[in-house]
Amino acid sequence: MIAQKVFEQCLANGLTIAFAESMTGGALAYEMIKNPGSSHVISGSIIAYNIEQKNKILGISLEDIKTYGIVSKHIAIEMATAVRKLMNTNIGVAVTGNAGPEKQESTSNLEAWIAIDFNGDVKAFNLKFNHLTRLEAIRKTVRLTYQKLNQSL
Numbered sequence: 001m002i003a004q005k006v007f008e009q010c011l012a013n014g015l016t017i018a019f020a021e022s023m024t025g026g027a028l029a030y031e032m033i034k035n036p037g038s039s040h041v042i043s044g045s046i047i048a049y050n051i052e053q054k055n056k057i058l059g060i061s062l063e064d065i066k067t068y069g070i071v072s073k074h075i076a077i078e079m080a081t082a083v084r085k086l087m088n089t090n091i092g093v094a095v096t097g098n099a100g101p102e103k104q105e106s107t108s109n110l111e112a113w114i115a116i117d118f119n120g121d122v123k124a125f126n127l128k129f130n131h132l133t134r135l136e137a138i139r140k141t142v143r144l145t146y147q148k149l150n151q152s153l
Contacts, residue, residue, distance in 0.1 A: 001146075006059070009150070010013075011040055011041050011151070015090045015091060015153070017041055017149075018041045018044050018093070019093050020045075021047050022049055022054070022070075022079075022093050022100055023098065023099050023138065023141065024138055024145075025047055025049065028142055028145055031142060044083075046058065051065055054149060058078070058079055058082040058086070062083065064078065066125075067090050071096050071098050075113070076113035076115035076124055079094030079115065080092040080093060080116060081120075084117045091119075091152075092117040093117075093142065093145060094117075095112055095141060096112070096116050097112030097137075097141060098111060099112075099137040109130060110132070111127060111129065111130075112127045112129075112137070114126075114144065116145075125148055
């Protein structure tokens, strides 16, 4: 799988990575941790599933959450940068999304925002999945995240 390729590239280049996950609930970190030697690559992972945890653990301001919405490019970028700095890593990866089946308050789509902060160079990606099941949406988000990580390395 592409996650193993990302792991091998990080290991070969001495890069470390940390995750701030919401919608994916730890699936991104799991894909990295299942590789032998993962302690050389992954610094840590935070599952900040609700607003309170995004605010208290990652330091995402409640004002920004109210202004931009919990599922937004802005919040994903803040999460990625916060986890990179908090874990003192080269790469911070964040996902905030709405996998359904119901749409969250202030969202009109079932979607995810993915952000990758590679030593301060941040990129964000949007993924919509209005016709997927919850598990399909999570799997698709994990797959796209690792594809984007692979392209970034």
